[in-house]
Amino acid sequence: MENPFDDTYFMKKALQEAELAYEKGEIPVGAVIVIQDRIIARGHNLTELLNDVTAHAEMQAITAASNFLGGKFLHNCTLYVTLEPCQMCAGALYWSQIPKIIYAARDEQRGCIVMDTTLHPKTTMTGGLLAEEASALLKRFFIEKRNLN
């Protein structure tokens, strides 16, 4: 039997988080952190509601996962996030020593790749999974935002 808990399954869960952000008028980015096929943390962007630039989806998921694990290192964990992490989030992931980051859409302007943020040597990052779905939601958000203003 196929394992239903594959990367696509978990990225869909991250997309559900992004939709929650969208419904709250936030830039729609969502994240989940997984260990042994189990989601231990969820987060979605709340920077506007909390008036706090640090409230990115990944930051909240990192804090929640550490809380669940009872330790600050996210060894053996995978982060699924709908948008390539920014410098801040990639910097936090560096400290967490998380081994695996999977993102959906690229962020060509403010993402950690174009910003050349240093990842932890233990970390691998791949992108593009469900990128179209993640980008479509982001585009929808920005088009509606523009039409409202």
Add this chain to the structure above:
Amino acid sequence: MENPFDDTYFMKKALQEAELAYEKGEIPVGAVIVIQDRIIARGHNLTELLNDVTAHAEMQAITAASNFLGGKFLHNCTLYVTLEPCQMCAGALYWSQIPKIIYAARDEQRGCIVMDTTLHPKTTMTGGLLAEEASALLKRFFIEKRNLN
């Protein structure tokens, strides 16, 4: 009359925060955020106590300052921090658009300068103020830590 509220005054307040971290067994780093000669946020490193890599002094100070101001941008603010910010903190400061960062000691290993983190175009960063005091506290911490293990 001289203004008693100069950069040295506020860096001493950041050092007091670093001492609070030291007393709790944390890597001693402290920060304050100032607007119009008034401290609106304080923070000290709590990564061990909170089991959370995101709990750096600056991150807590950014959240507290935004909370005080009721907005996520730290325009017209100055951050005083006893150690050069890391990638994560510099990335958060980027989003905050804070105009001024003053740090004490350099972090040659993990600081944002060696890591080449991008600061916001509106931000200037200077270092070296009370650097010896800040470094001495960090050295004391690491020597004691080594002797305990």
